[in-house]
Amino acid sequence: MKNQAQLIAYVDRLTGGTFRDLEGLLAGPLRGVFGAVHVLPFFHPIDGADAGFDPIDHTAVDPRLGSWDDVRALARQTDVMADVIVNHVSSRSSQFEDYLRCGASSRFAGMFLTYSHVFPHGAREADLLALHRLRPDLPFTTYRIAQEEVVLWTTFTREQIDIDVHHAEGRRYLDAVLTHVHQGGIRAIRLDAVGFAVKKAGTSCFMIPETFAFISEFTARAHALDIEVLVETHAHYLEQIRIARQVDWVYDFALPPLVLHALYTRDATPLTRWLDVRPRNAITVLDTHDGIGIRDAVDLLLPEELDALADTIHERSRHESREATGGAAHNVDVHQINCTFYDALGCRDEEYLIARALQCFVPGIPQVYYVGLLAGSNDMALLRRTGVGRDINRRYYAAGEVEQQLRRPVVQTLVSLLTLRNTHPAFGGAFTVTSTAPDCLAMEWRDGGAWARLDVRLTGMSASVTCSRTDADRRGEVAWSSGR
Numbered sequence: 001m002k003n004q005a006q007l008i009a010y011v012d013r014l015t016g017g018t019f020r021d022l023e024g025l026l027a028g029p030l031r032g033v034f035g036a037v038h039v040l041p042f043f044h045p046i047d048g049a050d051a052g053f054d055p056i057d058h059t060a061v062d063p064r065l066g067s068w069d070d071v072r073a074l075a076r077q078t079d080v081m082a083d084v085i086v087n088h089v090s091s092r093s094s095q096f097e098d099y100l101r102c103g104a105s106s107r108f109a110g111m112f113l114t115y116s117h118v119f120p121h122g123a124r125e126a127d128l129l130a131l132h133r134l135r136p137d138l139p140f141t142t143y144r145i146a147q148e149e150v151v152l153w154t155t156f157t158r159e160q161i162d163i164d165v166h167h168a169e170g171r172r173y174l175d176a177v178l179t180h181v182h183q184g185g186i187r188a189i190r191l192d193a194v195g196f197a198v199k200k201a202g203t204s205c206f207m208i209p210e211t212f213a214f215i216s217e218f219t220a221r222a223h224a225l226d227i228e229v230l231v232e233t234h235a236h237y238l239e240q241i242r243i244a245r246q247v248d249w250v251y252d253f254a255l256p257p258l259v260l261h262a263l264y265t266r267d268a269t270p271l272t273r274w275l276d277v278r279p280r281n282a283i284t285v286l287d288t289h290d291g292i293g294i295r296d297a298v299d300l301l302l303p304e305e306l307d308a309l310a311d312t313i314h315e316r317s318r319h320e321s322r323e324a325t326g327g328a329a330h331n332v333d334v335h336q337i338n339c340t341f342y343d344a345l346g347c348r349d350e351e352y353l354i355a356r357a358l359q360c361f362v363p364g365i366p367q368v369y370y371v372g373l374l375a376g377s378n379d380m381a382l383l384r385r386t387g388v389g390r391d392i393n394r395r396y397y398a399a400g401e402v403e404q405q406l407r408r409p410v411v412q413t414l415v416s417l418l419t420l421r422n423t424h425p426a427f428g429g430a431f432t433v434t435s436t437a438p439d440c441l442a443m444e445w446r447d448g449g450a451w452a453r454l455d456v457r458l459t460g461m462s463a464s465v466t467c468s469r470t471d472a473d474r475r476g477e478v479a480w481s482s483g484r
Contacts, residue, residue, distance in 0.1 A: 001036065001188060001228060001365055002079060003035075003365065003428060004034065004036065004365070004421070004422040005033070005035060005360070005365075005366045006035065006036040006079075006367045007026075007030070007033075007034040007038070007367070007368060007370065007373065008037075008288060008369045009039065009369075009370035010039075010041075010052070010289070010370070011039060011040075011046075011065045012064070012396070013370070013395065014370045014397055015397070015402070016398045016399040016400075016401070018064070018065050018066045019061075019070035020066060020070055020073075022039070022074060023073060023074045025402065026074075026077065026078055029402065029403055030406075032422065033415050034418070035079065036081060036188070038080075038190065038367060039080060039081070039082055040052065040289055041053055041055065041083050041085070042061055042062060042065050043058050043061065044057040044062045044063075045062055046062045048090055048092070049090070049157050050159070050160060051394065053160070053192060053193075054085075054089070054157070054160045055085060055089060055090055056090045056093050056094075058085060058177045059176055059180040068183070068184050071185065071186070072185040075185030076185065079187060079188065080184075080185065080186045080187070080188070081186065081188040081189065081190055081230065082186045082189055083189070083190050083192045084177055084178065084189045084190070084191055084192065085193065086163070086165060086174060086191055086192065086194050087155060087156075087160075087162055087192070087193035088154075088156060088161055088162045088163060089160070089161055089163060089173070090160065090161070091159045091160070091161050095108040095111060095169075096161055099111070099145060100145060100146075101146070103146030103147070103148060110169055110170075111164060111167055111169035111170045111173060112164065113152065113153040113162040113163065113199060114150055114153070115140055115151035115152070116150075118200065118201055118205075119201050123201070127201060127202060130202070130204050131206075132204040132205060132207075135156075136327070139154055139162075140153060140154060141154040141158040155193070155196045162199075163197075165198065165214055166214075174218070178225065178227075179225075181227070186227070187226065187227055187228065188227060188228040188229075188230065189222060189227055189229055189230070190230045190231075190232050191231050194214075194215060194231055194233060195207045195235065198210040198211045198213075198214050207233060212243075215243075219247060228249065229248045230247075230248065230250070230283060231249070231250050233251075234253055234295060234296055235296075236299065237254050237274070237296070237297075237299065237300055238299075240254070240278075241277065241278070241279055244279030244281055244282070248281065249281055249282070250279055250281065250282055251282065251285060252278060252279070252282040252283065252284045253293050254274055254278070254296045254297050254300055255274075255284055255286065255362065256285065256286045256292050256293065256296075256341070257292065257293065257300075257309055258274055258297055258300060258301070259271065259359070260292070260309060260312075260313065260344060260355075262441075262458060263345065263354065263355060263458065263461075264309065265305075265308075266438070266458040266459050267438040267439065268435060268438060269438050270297075270300055270301055270305075271441070272435045275433050281364070282363070282365075283364060283365050284362050284364040284365065284366045284367065285359075285367050286341045286355060286359050286368075286369075287340065287341040287372040287393065288367075289369065289390065289393070289394060291324075291325070291336030291337050291338040291339070291390060291393070292313065292336060292338075292341070293336050294309065294336065313337050313339055313344045316343065316344055316345060316346035317340075317343040317344060317378060318343075320343065320378045320380055321337050321338060321344070321392070323392075324339065324378075324390070324391075324392040325337045325338050325339075325389055338390050338392050339378060339392065340376050340377055341369075342372065342376060342377060347375075349409070349410040350463075351461055352375060353413055353463075353480075353482055354461065354482065356368075356372075356414050356417055357454050357456070357463055357465060357480070358456070360420075360454075361443040361452075361454045362443070366418075366421065368414075369393075371393055371394070374402065374406070375405075375408065375410045375411055375414070376393075376395050378393070379391065379392055379393070379395040380392065382394065382396070413480060416479070416480065417479075417480060420452070423470075424450065424470065425447055426445040426446055426447050426450040426467065427452065429446050429448070429450065430445070430446055430447070431443070439457060439459040440455075440458070441455075441456045442454065442455050442456070449468065450467075450468050451467060452465065452467035452468070453467065462481075462482060463480075463481070464480065464482070465478070465479040465480040465481070466478050466479065467479050
């Protein structure tokens with residue numbers, strides 16, 4: 001991957017249109033702002049039970065967005081990352097519908113993971129309690145297959161049927177997805193929900209040794225096609241460090257709660273401790289298409305600090321986040337708080353820009369979610385229309401609305417920060433972080449005579465970015481400052 005900021009976006013929700021519209025946006029108003037784009041699921045269909053993460057046909061582009069030719073055209077303009085959803089497929093897929101009709105005689109019968117396959121002698125109470133669950137209920141759904149009732153693994157929703165990734169048909173299915181992605185010109189993939197891909201009796205069925213083996217094996221298949229791999233999993237920070245040693249890229253999901261904690265409490269101590277140990281091959285995010293992960297900061301923050309963090313998000317967002325989180329809405333992950341990052345900071349522009357400056361300076365590749373790029377607020381109308389918690393942060397922008405939002409001062413400043421992050425040579429050098437007091441933080445990058453520095457004082461909420469000029473005289477200049 002290029003050492004430049006990346007955009008995360010749904011094609012239709014950002015542009016109101018197609019791949020061609022996204023291509024035009026990146027070549028026009030957002031020219032130079034991003035070195036790559038992670039296009040969230042664009043497969044058929046984009047509007048299933050889980051916003052495209054439940055593909056009926058993972059090898060077909062939803063025709064409402066365009067075609068594989070349009071994907072290739074975008075990939076010729078900029079680097080593209082795509083999702084490979086390894087854990088499950090839609091209950092409306094042709095493979096599952098064949099299994100529904102034909103039962104055990106279906107060619108695809110073994111592709112779908114059954115309860116009895118993992119627990120052939122039944123599960124004990126301890127086995128079920130050990131399962132790592134996203135939902136409050138158990139990850140199983142009973143389906144009538146031919147004339148027989150069968151209990152299937154459905155980790156996320158009943159419409160998302162888990163795949164047996166070791167079965168010949170499961171492997172053939174995933175290989176077909178990988179081949180189409182490669183032929184589409186895509187050179188990086190995100191392994192979605194891979195932590196749940198392997199199930200074994202007597203374990204948590206989440207990031208077990210067999211999961212690591214599968215990730216390594218699948219990554220080798222991707223590397224053979226010259227495709228880099230980003231592993232997506234929410235886990236304890238020690239687990240993330242372990243994963244990072246075995247893959248190309250991991251998310252720094254601990255960064256969002258730690259940045260919020262620092263801004264809320266005016267204490268950067270937990271954040272600076274994390275910067276000392278975190279993986280360097282990280283994709284840094286503050287927001288994504290999912291919620292803000294509280295569990296990702298377990299043992300980096302004290303239990304009472306995590307509780308205070310959640311309470312402050314709710315308070316700053318005028319308690320709108322409560323309507324979208326946990327049992328208040330149809331949610332996949334009860335451990336995440338659904339809220340835009342801008343609203344989590346109470347729509348305070350200075351604090352928001354400090355958070356984004358921190359993201360730009362932390363080692364790794366910064367990814368910026370499309371709603372966050374535009375400093376978007378909670379979409380309560382969409383939430384109430386769908387009842388899906390994560391939709392609070394999955395706004396649809398109409399054609400022309402993006403250009404309007406790009407004129408806002410907070411967004412213009414963020415665009416300037418991202419452009420600096422993409423173009424200044426210092427970010428290819430060595431990184432240091434210092435803190436003279438809990439409320440003071442300085443991050444600096446140096447490469448030869450080139451340097452860039454972020455100074456933050458949380459008491460008073462002031463910050464500045466200074467950097468060397470990129471011409472020969474190398475004198476310092478102020479690139480951005482904020483404060484009151």
